[in-house]
Amino acid sequence: MGMDSSTQPETPHTTGSQADRMPLLQIQELHTQFETKQGTVRAVDGLSLDLYEGEVLGLVGESGCGKTMTALSIMGLLPGNGRAVAGAINFEGKNLLQCSGEEMKKIRGGKIAMVFQEPMTALTPTMTIGRQISEAMEIHLALSREEARERALELLEHVGIPSPRARFDNYIHQFSGGMRQRVMIAIAFSCEPRLLLADEPTTALDVTVQAQILDLIKQLAQEAGMTALFITHDMGIVAGSCDRVAVMYAGRMVEVGPVDDVLLNPRHPYTQGLLGSVPSLESKPGDRLYSISGLPPDLVSLPTGCKFWPRCPLADERCKEEEPLLEQYGNSRAACWKVMPLREVLGE
Amino acid sequence: MEEQPLLRVRDLVKHFRMPRRNLLRPPDVVRAVDGVSFDIWRGKTLGLVGESGCGKTTTGRTILQLMRATSGSVQFGGTDLCQLSDKELRRYRNGMQIIFQDPYASLDPRMTIGKAIAEPLMIHELSQTRQEARERVQELMERVGLNPYFNNRYPHEFSGGQRQRIGIARALAVDPDFVVLDEPVSSLDVSIQAQILNLLQDLQDEMELTYLFIAHDLRVVRHISDRIAVMYLGLIVELAPGLEIYDGPLHPYTQALLSAVPWTDPRLARKHQRIILEGEVSSAVNPPSGCRFHPRCPIAEEGCQVESPDLREVQPGHWVACHLA
Numbered sequence: 001m002g003m004d005s006s007t008q009p010e011t012p013h014t015t016g017s018q019a020d021r022m023p024l025l026q027i028q029e030l031h032t033q034f035e036t037k038q039g040t041v042r043a044v045d046g047l048s049l050d051l052y053e054g055e056v057l058g059l060v061g062e063s064g065c066g067k068t069m070t071a072l073s074i075m076g077l078l079p080g081n082g083r084a085v086a087g088a089i090n091f092e093g094k095n096l097l098q099c100s101g102e103e104m105k106k107i108r109g110g111k112i113a114m115v116f117q118e119p120m121t122a123l124t125p126t127m128t129i130g131r132q133i134s135e136a137m138e139i140h141l142a143l144s145r146e147e148a149r150e151r152a153l154e155l156l157e158h159v160g161i162p163s164p165r166a167r168f169d170n171y172i173h174q175f176s177g178g179m180r181q182r183v184m185i186a187i188a189f190s191c192e193p194r195l196l197l198a199d200e201p202t203t204a205l206d207v208t209v210q211a212q213i214l215d216l217i218k219q220l221a222q223e224a225g226m227t228a229l230f231i232t233h234d235m236g237i238v239a240g241s242c243d244r245v246a247v248m249y250a251g252r253m254v255e256v257g258p259v260d261d262v263l264l265n266p267r268h269p270y271t272q273g274l275l276g277s278v279p280s281l282e283s284k285p286g287d288r289l290y291s292i293s294g295l296p297p298d299l300v301s302l303p304t305g306c307k308f309w310p311r312c313p314l315a316d317e318r319c320k321e322e323e324p325l326l327e328q329y330g331n332s333r334a335a336c337w338k339v340m341p342l343r344e345v346l347g348e
Numbered sequence: 349m350e351e352q353p354l355l356r357v358r359d360l361v362k363h364f365r366m367p368r369r370n371l372l373r374p375p376d377v378v379r380a381v382d383g384v385s386f387d388i389w390r391g392k393t394l395g396l397v398g399e400s401g402c403g404k405t406t407t408g409r410t411i412l413q414l415m416r417a418t419s420g421s422v423q424f425g426g427t428d429l430c431q432l433s434d435k436e437l438r439r440y441r442n443g444m445q446i447i448f449q450d451p452y453a454s455l456d457p458r459m460t461i462g463k464a465i466a467e468p469l470m471i472h473e474l475s476q477t478r479q480e481a482r483e484r485v486q487e488l489m490e491r492v493g494l495n496p497y498f499n500n501r502y503p504h505e506f507s508g509g510q511r512q513r514i515g516i517a518r519a520l521a522v523d524p525d526f527v528v529l530d531e532p533v534s535s536l537d538v539s540i541q542a543q544i545l546n547l548l549q550d551l552q553d554e555m556e557l558t559y560l561f562i563a564h565d566l567r568v569v570r571h572i573s574d575r576i577a578v579m580y581l582g583l584i585v586e587l588a589p590g591l592e593i594y595d596g597p598l599h600p601y602t603q604a605l606l607s608a609v610p611w612t613d614p615r616l617a618r619k620h621q622r623i624i625l626e627g628e629v630s631s632a633v634n635p636p637s638g639c640r641f642h643p644r645c646p647i648a649e650e651g652c653q654v655e656s657p658d659l660r661e662v663q664p665g666h667w668v669a670c671h672l673a
Contacts, residue, residue: 062537176628206399207564208625211608215624233538236567236610240617259614277542278612279571285590286549289571291542295507 023050024227025195030087032073034080039300043069043082045251056221056228058242060235064296066251067231071197075114076104110140113188117200119180123172129183130168133190140191155186159216178209182216189220196221196228214241235275239263247271250297250307257332267334269312306337314338353387354558355526360384360420362410376633380406382582393552393559395573395590397566401629402579404562408528411560412444413437424526442472442522449531451515455503461514462499465489468521488517492547509540520551526558533568545572566609570594578602581632581640584659588666598662598673601641639671647672
């Protein structure tokens with residue numbers, strides 16, 4: 001467990017034979033920033049992350065931790081004056097950050113698709129849903145209008161829209177929340193992307209519908225052997241739907257590893273806090289929940305050293321001055337100076 | 349459980365008339381709450397869960413008489429609030445408070461938070477002088493974990509969690525007995541959610557508060573409630589002590605809801621067989637005949653389409669409305 005381990009590529013947990021496989025998507029030292037009157041907002045602050053073929057990776061963290069901005073940087077869809085100022089995002093031999101607008105248009109919706117939290121804002125209200133699905137396929141797959149229509153009907157049926165022929169000419173406002181999300185999933189899967197980015201795809205939905213949608217995405221991704229990045233704030237969704245998980249705090253990754261390792265044996269105090277904050281089946285009603293004190297840092301003026309120290313119960317002088325790097329612990333990696341003492345405390 | 353409950357709700361009904369679409373036909377009626385009964389004892393928490401549109405929010409507001417019930421009774425400390433005039437109700441208003449999901453929407457953006465917290469004190473004439481009000485505001489802010497130094501700031505200067513603390517301070521200013529909490533933590537990040545849940549629990553212990561906790565997150569509800577009522581399309585389908593409902597849900601809807609809870613333990617997530625319900629919640633304008641859940645129910649029989657099941661006590665304290673339970 002030396003410093004050198006932090007430079008080793010991370011490996012998916014499934015089998016050792018995949019270890020030497022090239023990642024499908026490789027994010028290296030990504031810095032995404034926004035210029036505001038108050039100063040430079042460091043939304044993503046040196047994130048490195050690999051996604052391997054066929055895996056579902058959960059990207060978790062609280063609002064403002066940079067998880068959505070990471071996805072939008074991949075898609076080249078940063079809002080306003082947001083810019084990926086440094087780093088690289090390698091996908092199929094190309095650095096997406098250096099692709100032209102035209103090149104990105106071909107990749108977006110084609111090789112990389114995204115499902116958003118709120119389908120109402122992501123879909124066009126004035127175009128029938130049938131047209132929205134077939135349009136993408138006419139552009140990316142060069143299908144004729146008729147072929148695209150047939151395929152769109154198949155897709156609608158596949159994602160569980162009842163009587164797709166009748167629904168084909170409906171507009172998005174005529175669908176319920178769950179059905180809207182199914183339409184968006186149909187669009188995302190229509191061009192058989194290699195990579196799916198799902199940004200809080202079920203946050204706006206009721207629990208029973210949420211379960212339907214998660215199962216649908218999982219099933220479709222498995223059928224197509226697709227790689228997926230699941231962005232969520234809910235560790236429960238990670239537990240049920242992901243193979244690996246990366247935890248973000250203040251624009252950086254603080255812990256990453258196989259779901260079982262990170263959720264059952266979290267190393268970073270922030271991950272421990274996140275998990276402790278959610279009531280579990282084992283917790284006794286009425287017990288106090290573990291809560292992380294204070295608030296996330298201001299992204300304009302980040303603290304020195306470890307970005308989590310002002311809220312960390314274990315922080316000492318070193319944490320305030322030196323920034324910890326990701327290091328290997330068992331199957332997972334964490335960026336914390338205190339991991340060793342923590343393990344001693346837990347009596348491992 | 350022998351003593352009188354603080355709140356006794358009986359056959360509560362709230363229907364909304366929709367705008368008339370066709371002159372020749374009667375207007376549509378949304379049967380938001382369609383005959384709900386339960387008790388809450390002093391110092392206890394009843395969790396009210398269900399999916400959007402099931403009527404849980406309307407139930408909370410109708411109990412507080414923020415909207416008047418179509419029929420039924422709400423006995424609060426022995427008085428039926430539904431029978432009182434608006435003027436008579438004023439005397440009871442400070443005994444009952446509500447905390448909303450989005451405190452930002454319920455705070456005046458141009459009023460400092462010190463004034464916002466003092467406002468209920470002045471309205472209910474609980475503080476005689478400005479000095480007295482100021483001291484009480486300071487005490488309340490400290491109690492909910494806000495720095496009293498910030499009393500001259502405006503709502504937009506606070507984070508979501510802090511705003512929820514302001515909402516709580518405001519509700520507690522009048523020293524209520526009963527508080528309706530309508531999704532109080534659902535718009536907050538998890539770490540902040542835990543802070544607020546802990547605060548609500550501490551306040552309940554200290555002030556012997558009685559809560560009606562409305563939420564859709566079954567993890568949060570399990571944590572905070574003594575008893576839990578599950579609503580579906582305007583009716584309570586199951587009501588039982590908290591842990592009992594999680595250990596042995598009897599209604600097929602409760603079973604499906606619980607099987608969909610995303611627990612954070614990956615071993616549980618794999619072991620759990622999810623019951624995936626077909627379709628979505630039916631319309632509250634034309635609810636299905638018989639048992640309202642029958643179109644989505646995995647075990648429905650023919651009789652379920654005909655006769656509506658009553659809420660009956662199948663084990664001591666465990667009530668369920670299902671022909672087959």
